[in-house]
Amino acid sequence: MQLNRISHRKKILVMFLGLTLAFVLLFVRLIYLTVWRSEYYTEQATRLHERERNIKAARGRILDRNGAVLADNKTVCTISVIYNQIEDPERVIKVLSEELELSEESVRRKVEKYSSMERIKSNVEKAVGDRIREYDLPGVKVDEDYKRYYPYGELASKVLGFTGGDNQGILGLEVTYDEQLQGEDGVILTVTDAAGVEVERMGERRIEPVAGNDLRISLDRNIQSYATQLAYQAMETKEAEGVSILVMNPQNGEIYAMVNVPEFDLNDPFALPEGTEDSLDSKEQQDLLNNIWRNGCINDTYEPGSTFKIITAAAGLESGVVTPSSTFSCPGYIIVDDRKIRCHKIAGHGSEDFVHATMNSCNPVFITVGLRLGVERYYEYFEEFGLKKKTGVDLPGEAGTIMHKMEDMGNVELATVSFGQSFQITPIQLLTTASSIINGGNRITPHFGIESIDSEQNVVETYTYPITQGIVSEETSATMRGMLEMVVKEGGGKNGQVEGYRIGGKTATSQTLPRGTGRYIASFIGFAPAEDPQVIALAIVTNPQGVYYGGQVSAPIVRQLFENILPYLGIEEDVQ
Amino acid sequence: MAKTLAARIKTYRREREKTEYFFDYSLLFIVLFLLGFGLVMIYSASSYTAFQDSGDSAQFMKKQLLAIIIGLVAMVVVSLIDYHFWQKFYWIGYAVAAASIPVVLTPLGIASHGARRWFKIPGIGLQVQPAEIAKVCMILFLAVMVCKIGKGVGTFRGFVVMMGAPLPIALMIWKITNNMSSALIVMAISFLMVFVASPRYKEFILMGLAGVALAAGVVWYAVYSAGQGTFRLKRIVAWLNPESQAQDTGFQTLQGLYAIGSGGIWGKGLGQSMQKLKFLPESQNDMIFSIICEELGLFGAIAVMAMFIMLIWRMMIIANNAEDLFGAMLVVGVIGHIAVQAILNIAVVTNTIPNTGISLPFISYGGSSVMFLLIEIGLVFSVSRRIQLKDM
Numbered sequence: 001m002q003l004n005r006i007s008h009r010k011k012i013l014v015m016f017l018g019l020t021l022a023f024v025l026l027f028v029r030l031i032y033l034t035v036w037r038s039e040y041y042t043e044q045a046t047r048l049h050e051r052e053r054n055i056k057a058a059r060g061r062i063l064d065r066n067g068a069v070l071a072d073n074k075t076v077c078t079i080s081v082i083y084n085q086i087e088d089p090e091r092v093i094k095v096l097s098e099e100l101e102l103s104e105e106s107v108r109r110k111v112e113k114y115s116s117m118e119r120i121k122s123n124v125e126k127a128v129g130d131r132i133r134e135y136d137l138p139g140v141k142v143d144e145d146y147k148r149y150y151p152y153g154e155l156a157s158k159v160l161g162f163t164g165g166d167n168q169g170i171l172g173l174e175v176t177y178d179e180q181l182q183g184e185d186g187v188i189l190t191v192t193d194a195a196g197v198e199v200e201r202m203g204e205r206r207i208e209p210v211a212g213n214d215l216r217i218s219l220d221r222n223i224q225s226y227a228t229q230l231a232y233q234a235m236e237t238k239e240a241e242g243v244s245i246l247v248m249n250p251q252n253g254e255i256y257a258m259v260n261v262p263e264f265d266l267n268d269p270f271a272l273p274e275g276t277e278d279s280l281d282s283k284e285q286q287d288l289l290n291n292i293w294r295n296g297c298i299n300d301t302y303e304p305g306s307t308f309k310i311i312t313a314a315a316g317l318e319s320g321v322v323t324p325s326s327t328f329s330c331p332g333y334i335i336v337d338d339r340k341i342r343c344h345k346i347a348g349h350g351s352e353d354f355v356h357a358t359m360n361s362c363n364p365v366f367i368t369v370g371l372r373l374g375v376e377r378y379y380e381y382f383e384e385f386g387l388k389k390k391t392g393v394d395l396p397g398e399a400g401t402i403m404h405k406m407e408d409m410g411n412v413e414l415a416t417v418s419f420g421q422s423f424q425i426t427p428i429q430l431l432t433t434a435s436s437i438i439n440g441g442n443r444i445t446p447h448f449g450i451e452s453i454d455s456e457q458n459v460v461e462t463y464t465y466p467i468t469q470g471i472v473s474e475e476t477s478a479t480m481r482g483m484l485e486m487v488v489k490e491g492g493g494k495n496g497q498v499e500g501y502r503i504g505g506k507t508a509t510s511q512t513l514p515r516g517t518g519r520y521i522a523s524f525i526g527f528a529p530a531e532d533p534q535v536i537a538l539a540i541v542t543n544p545q546g547v548y549y550g551g552q553v554s555a556p557i558v559r560q561l562f563e564n565i566l567p568y569l570g571i572e573e574d575v576q
Numbered sequence: 577m578a579k580t581l582a583a584r585i586k587t588y589r590r591e592r593e594k595t596e597y598f599f600d601y602s603l604l605f606i607v608l609f610l611l612g613f614g615l616v617m618i619y620s621a622s623s624y625t626a627f628q629d630s631g632d633s634a635q636f637m638k639k640q641l642l643a644i645i646i647g648l649v650a651m652v653v654v655s656l657i658d659y660h661f662w663q664k665f666y667w668i669g670y671a672v673a674a675a676s677i678p679v680v681l682t683p684l685g686i687a688s689h690g691a692r693r694w695f696k697i698p699g700i701g702l703q704v705q706p707a708e709i710a711k712v713c714m715i716l717f718l719a720v721m722v723c724k725i726g727k728g729v730g731t732f733r734g735f736v737v738m739m740g741a742p743l744p745i746a747l748m749i750w751k752i753t754n755n756m757s758s759a760l761i762v763m764a765i766s767f768l769m770v771f772v773a774s775p776r777y778k779e780f781i782l783m784g785l786a787g788v789a790l791a792a793g794v795v796w797y798a799v800y801s802a803g804q805g806t807f808r809l810k811r812i813v814a815w816l817n818p819e820s821q822a823q824d825t826g827f828q829t830l831q832g833l834y835a836i837g838s839g840g841i842w843g844k845g846l847g848q849s850m851q852k853l854k855f856l857p858e859s860q861n862d863m864i865f866s867i868i869c870e871e872l873g874l875f876g877a878i879a880v881m882a883m884f885i886m887l888i889w890r891m892m893i894i895a896n897n898a899e900d901l902f903g904a905m906l907v908v909g910v911i912g913h914i915a916v917q918a919i920l921n922i923a924v925v926t927n928t929i930p931n932t933g934i935s936l937p938f939i940s941y942g943g944s945s946v947m948f949l950l951i952e953i954g955l956v957f958s959v960s961r962r963i964q965l966k967d968m
Contacts, residue, residue: 007775008772008773008896008901008904009896011771011772011773011774011775012772012892012895012896012904012908013892013896015768015771015772015892015908015911015912016888016889016892016911019885019888019911019915019916019919020885020888022915022919023881023884023885023918023919023922025928026881026919026922026923026926026928027877027878027881029926029928030836030869030874030877030878030922030926031874033833033836033837033869033926034836034837034839034840034841034869034873034874034877035840035841035874037833037837038837038838038839038840038841040837041833041834041836041837041838042837042838042840044834044837045834045835045837045838045850045851046838048834048855049850049853049855191850192853193624193853193854193855194853194854194855195854199850199853
């Protein structure tokens with residue numbers, strides 16, 4: 001037995017060592033798991049334990065050129081339910097459907113859906129959210145976030161545009177500068193147990209949202225506001241379909257105002273006009289809304305009519321086929337090929353020089369200038385002036401020019417184009433081209449965006465826009481300014497005169513297509529001061545009733561506008 | 577048998593007066609430490625779930641405490657009885673083990689966690705796992721057998737008898753209670769006891785290699801059949817790549833690994849486990865070691881493993897100094913039981929081996945397990961009490 005005993009002791013020791021070795025190996029395995037794999041498993045576990053809720057980033061504001069806030073954010077609430085935490089589903093359904101004015105079925109569907117979190121409604125007024133919070137219903141979450149808010153309601157509605165529920169630009173500048181305005185959403189991470197019940201002691205982890213950058217635009221709230229008043233006034237007195245007013249700095253393309261009445265309420269963009277039939281289906285409703293949201297200055301084209309004579313005159317002067325002192329004779333019509341084209345003055349203007357022909361807006365003279373240039377050269381100038389391209393304005397949906405193909409253009413087409421008919425451009429295009437001709441020959445890019453500013457008031461980005469220099473010579477430009485000043489001083493644009501200021505301008509009265517329906521577009525383009533233009537404005541009245549001449553309908557609008565904004569812009573009166 | 581228990585105790589006291597006997601306080605301390613630590617960890621791991629389910633966050637801890645008290649009383653009683661007393665009951669023990677297993681199939685049986693592994697003792701309502709009875713009975717049976725066969729243990733025939741005797745019991749545990757891990761533990765205990773009793777080495781090394789080869793074959797088969805077979809084959813696939821079975825058989829393993837990994841070196845602090853919040857099934861039971869790792873980190877784990885090593889070291893001392901071969905073999909059996917179970921449990925939790933339900937001795941929640949373990953410790957104390965200090 002004694003011998004055996006030693007053998008047993010040895011075996012017991014071997015067993016002990018073997019078992020200890022097993023423990024040591026497991027220990028090594030544990031070191032691997034807790035040291036090398038720790039990061040991976042911690043991440044996996046954290047992902048498992050946390051439930052995400054987004055925190056909307058505050059969208060950047062839109063400021064006018066003087067810093068007035070045009071688009072802001074206000075606090076609203078998002079109401080959601082967490083299935084696992086709901087204790088009394090019937091009460092939750094009842095309270096939420098009543099407070100949120102939703103149908104009981106739709107709330108029930110969401111409450112009874114088995115999901116970690118279901119959103120019931122977003123963009124709920126803060127007061128309603130606070131009220132729901134006071135019910136203290138388990139499983140109902142009230143999260144605050146931001147909603148876009150436009151302090152001036154209708155002001156510049158078609159320029160600013162609006163956003164959707166998910167902080168996404170839908171129209172206007174909100175679309176163009178969406179990326180800069182959006183910011184980055186934050187996240188609230190709530191620690192929960194496997195059943196989704198919040199673990200109190202762990203609290204919440206927040207990844208703070210990054211607010212979007214503010215956007216400063218060239219629009220001037222006061223000018224826009226006054227222009228809007230004038231536009232509404234004209235629309236009412238002339239019983240017009242719509243009135244558009246564009247005000248711009250012709251030197252650099254900064255747009256001070258862009259009005260298209262009727263405007264719409266940015267805080268309720270989906271409201272259908274009163275008296276809309278209920279029977280509209282969703283597509284018809286959407287079409288109606290799209291019409292309401294259209295920015296006529298940019299999205300729509302029209303036949304510019306006589307205001308386009310600025311371009312024909314500039315091309316004629318630039319090429320030398322005409323000088324201000326060239327003389328013409330207008331018998332009241334002109335024969336082009338087999339076509340007899342009438343002047344608006346049936347008796348004819350008789351003998352006149354080119355300056356007076358411009359003041360008189362004499363069609364035969366401008367047709368003559370166009371024909372002297374010929375199709376090819378005219379077309380070249382048309383392209384050189386930038387009329388075939390879009391202006392590049394920083395608003396979405398700019399319409400292109402509708403123009404004859406050069407090879408399809410005969411003398412008759414050339415004649416009509418020369419006085420602004422048979423082709424279509426956008427109002428912004430007309431204004432931009434006219435600006436470029438009178439500002440010394442620099443094709444500017446019309447725009448709103450000036451700079452983007454972060455929350456600490458640092459300029460993040462200053463926007464620059466291309467300028468094409470020398471589309472006409474300095475000399476031609478000066479001649480044009482002088483001739484257009486004469487138009488207002490003594491010619492058809494008399495109603496655009498502003499006391500104490502030298503104003504240049506051109507009127508237009510164009511019949512809409514199809515002809516003969518009695519629908520007209522009355523417009524006036526005016527700039528001041530005439531010798532060194534600092535501001536240019538275009539007023540377009542669509543389908544005015546009664547008197548429809550641009551000189552009588554639109555020129556007074558620009559006059560009233562200038563009377564107010566020229567002193568406001570610090571443009572000094574001319575003592576002469 | 578004629579002597580009553582009281583008379584026996586009297587005899588011991590008389591003997592004790594004559595010579596100094598050994599009492600292993602270290603062993604007692606280690607066992608009590610493990611039990612106390614287990615209670616703390618059961619409370620930590622189960623309180624959240626327990627509170628939600630029954631409103632009493634200490635529900636599991638209280639039940640365990642009761643089982644521990646009963647177990648400690650049983651341990652003291654067993655330690656006071658001369659272990660030779662049990663020698664003659666070895667066949668009865670075998671019969672009890674064999675008879676208790678089918679009881680789970682009777683109306684007394686209790687199904688839980690998808691298997692019938694427990695039965696209720698009528699009247700007192702105590703739940704017992706017959707596999708636990710079988711482990712104690714097998715230790716006794718084999719210790720007696722070793723003494724009876726004597727030198728024959730070293731022969732092939734002796735080996736066959738020794739390994740063959742527990743086989744029917746192990747098969748019954750596996751097949752009737754659907755508990756492969758307990759069956760494996762019974763066989764492992766037998767293997768270790770035979771290994772100690774036999775003077776040979778070579779054969780055991782060969783057997784060990786054969787076992788490894790068999791395991792490798794099963795793994796290969798499981799992968800080859802792409803986990804299409806039984807749930808055990810699926811578990812092997814889940815073992816190799818728990819992420820691939822994350823929603824299925826790999827779920828528990830993966831959740832355990834999240835706990836261990838996220839605990840890191842220092843742990844999250846006692847009570848700070850996230851995985852116990854219903855993410856990790858059986859967090860107070862088989863998977864309690866992963867909660868220990870999550871809350872107390874690598875250092876908590878090393879402390880627990882060190883305690884187990886110390887426990888088997890103390891028992892090794894007792895086995896080496898036991899009065900006779902029978903006492904030594906009893907202690908070896910207990911060492912085998914506790915060590916194999918602890919090793920397998922930690923191996924499962926760390927995904928070192930495929931998932932199988934094994935509890936961590938003294939720490940995991942489970943009344944019948946801790947009671948029978950304490951009875952075994954009582955046997956060890958009984959053996960230790962016979963050691964005269966001059967022998968050491």
